[in-house]
Amino acid sequence: QVQLVQSGAEVKKPGASVKVSCKASGYTFTNYGISWVRQAPGQGLEWMGWISAYNGNTNYAQKLQGRVTMTTDTSTSTAYMELRSLRSDDTAVYYCARDKPVSQYYFDYWGQGTLVTVSS
Amino acid sequence: DIVMTQSPDSLAVSLGERATINCKSSQSVLYSSNSKNYLAWYQHKPGQPPKLLLYWASTRESGVPDRFSGSGSGTDFTLTISSLQAEDVAVYYCQQYYSTPPTFGQGTKLEIK
Numbered sequence: 266q267v268q269l270v271q272s273g274a275e276v277k278k279p280g281a282s283v284k285v286s287c288k289a290s291g292y293t294f295t296n297y298g299i300s301w302v303r304q305a306p307g308q309g310l311e312w313m314g315w316i317s318a319y320n321g322n323t324n325y326a327q328k329l330q331g332r333v334t335m336t337t338d339t340s341t342s343t344a345y346m347e348l349r350s351l352r353s354d355d356t357a358v359y360y361c362a363r364d365k366p367v368s369q370y371y372f373d374y375w376g377q378g379t380l381v382t383v384s385s
Numbered sequence: 386d387i388v389m390t391q392s393p394d395s396l397a398v399s400l401g402e403r404a405t406i407n408c409k410s411s412q413s414v415l416y417s418s419n420s421k422n423y424l425a426w427y428q429h430k431p432g433q434p435p436k437l438l439l440y441w442a443s444t445r446e447s448g449v450p451d452r453f454s455g456s457g458s459g460t461d462f463t464l465t466i467s468s469l470q471a472e473d474v475a476v477y478y479c480q481q482y483y484s485t486p487p488t489f490g491q492g493t494k495l496e497i498k
Contacts, residue, residue, distance in 0.1 A: 300487070310427075310435065310478055310489040326486050360434055370482045371425035373446065375434035
């Protein structure tokens with residue numbers, strides 16, 4: 266069965282960086298992409314960006330350009346999302362979700378979520 | 386970016402009754418070349434990841450009960466739960482994938498009356 270298992274909760278200080286992992290199983294990793302979606306406390310869902318596990322292409326939300334980097338390790342079927350220069354409003358639950366390999370579509374499988382808390 | 390607006394923001398429905406959630410996009414998400422509406426619906430319960438319910442506006446994801454249905458085209462869409470069950474209490478989101486960035490509605494909180 267398809268599973269996306271994310272790394273554990275993180276607490277970071279403002280200005281630091283965080284890197285969240287998302288290990289996929291149950292499907293051919295390189296036949297799909299991974300999108301990252303976050304939810305701040307009391308807020309809705311916000312798409313952060315996408316990476317193709319097929320060819321490594323990326324597409325980031327404009328508001329995060331320059332602060333976010335998404336990568337994959339096809340040898341371990343793992344996707345990573347790194348967010349730098351963290352601010353308090355980056356406090357959120359971060360989800361990885363399976364997407365299409367060449368563009369962003371709907372998200373049929375999701376990781377369990379990783380809480381990232383940014384606090385001094 | 387395409388703005389997705391859901392209504393209402395919250396909704397209370399009696400068990401066994403029909404629940405209807407609306408979603409409006411700021412521009413059409415109907416792709417004329419394939420006549421598909423690039424619109425998905427998700428159910429999100431506290432402490433769980435969102436769950437895909439419908440895509441292409443009306444195609445039910447595998448395993449989703451048939452009391453969930455989607456309708457609409459172009460800019461106006463509806464999610465209908467035909468007979469509300471206790472386990473349907475959640476926040477529901479629509480999402481367009483017609484153009485990048487994919488965008489979500491603000492969510493509709495569904496409760497039991």
